[in-house]
Amino acid sequence: MAAEETSDGSPSETSEPSETSETSDEAPDRGPRERMVFSAAQLIRRGGVAATGMRDVAVHAQAPRGSLQHYFPGGKEQLVNEAVGWAGRYAGNRVARFLAALPEPTPAGLFAEMVRQWTDEYESTGFAAGCPVAAATVDCAESTASTRQAVAAAFTAWTGPVARALAGMGVPHERTEPLATLMISSLEGAILIARAEEDVRALTTVARELAPLLDAAVTVSRGPAGELPAKGAD
């Protein structure tokens, strides 16, 4: 359960196993190293960075404590940064899957899917966890420069796919990024409120209220198959 392609265990840099855009799915137990990054993100999601101890991460990942030193010589800071990076990539990758799940891609539909991921979790497993990127921002933005940068990169890795998806739906280029920012901002804020209230009300509210604005941004009409006129082409 922990062998074979652990060749990426170079404790040097944050060198991913080359293929970054793989199916970094729910619980990647590709090896103890990834398990620890994933566990760190999970624990940060719940109690924040400061409340997440290295020993806790090792226990949660069912990994030996000594391996933390081995795989993350940069200490907690490195581990947190990689957890944040993983979360950003994860969020970005999900966008494509959301699109695939939509019968007909619309901005409001995409946003509804993004929100639904959270309402589903909260209604099934409770309000214990939030967004790890938000947690890292709150806890480390001022104290740890490298983590602040990791968080910024995570937001970029999330906003990018959303903006490209909007472009693919016919949203004019100059509005894709602003709207993506608006979507993610609203979602993050609604997650906070939902956790505080232990109620998904805020999440469903932002999805409903933002829907018309998002769909109204589609100005380029699509063909019957959903394809867009190519840039510059007729």
Next chain:
Amino acid sequence: MAAEETSDGSPSETSEPSETSETSDEAPDRGPRERMVFSAAQLIRRGGVAATGMRDVAVHAQAPRGSLQHYFPGGKEQLVNEAVGWAGRYAGNRVARFLAALPEPTPAGLFAEMVRQWTDEYESTGFAAGCPVAAATVDCAESTASTRQAVAAAFTAWTGPVARALAGMGVPHERTEPLATLMISSLEGAILIARAEEDVRALTTVARELAPLLDAAVTVSRGPAGELPAKGAD
């Protein structure tokens, strides 16, 4: 510098000095107790709850460390809860002042003012601090039930005035609360992104993108003086 009207120093409950809706302004040095609550909020804003030590609060408030035990027998939990409560009341009270500052009250104008408070701070003093309520949510929502409730109350104390302001601008009653939630969600999320990027871009973006949707919600026309037709009256 620490005498006279410290009659509110009852270390019992969270008994405010009767007049709650006073001008709880920037730095209320009404007494050492309020100073400590205010300082706690300030420090939580920066590094989160866990990174905020009791000793740090005392130093920041220029208050004796022993007073913490005296005024907050409930320990850190009580202090954090009161800081969150203060922040919620503060945010709620500012709404009225925003309205007064607007030449002609519109939903988008109110939101722009709410956002501007943050862009002003970030552009003048830097991106060191975020929202204390968000920080408390991230750090305590799962671990400390009382703080989670305090956070929920703070959001309510903030959403309420915003919703009432919207109602006063002609937004139909069934949309005031949803729109207030949307405004606060977007703002909170944009604060996170702004801190991460050390750029006010996200803040200005949500203000700009949300503006038409907010103003479009005004359905009841106002009279020339800005007054509304009374509920049920002609």
Next chain:
DNA sequence: TAGCGCCTATGACAGCGGTCATAGTAGCCG
């Protein structure tokens, strides 16, 4: 002056958390 509240002042303590140091195991190569 004594007594008694409010508040202040410190020292101690117990626990925890990140990190270092050291040593042990497993597999592979020669």
Next chain:
DNA sequence: CGGCTACTATGACCGCTGTCATAGGCGCTA
């Protein structure tokens, strides 16, 4: 077999933090 590398395993250290305990000052009433 020796030696090397990758990984695991623990124990210890040091600093910090929330809290408790104890005691000191201060202002009032009697």
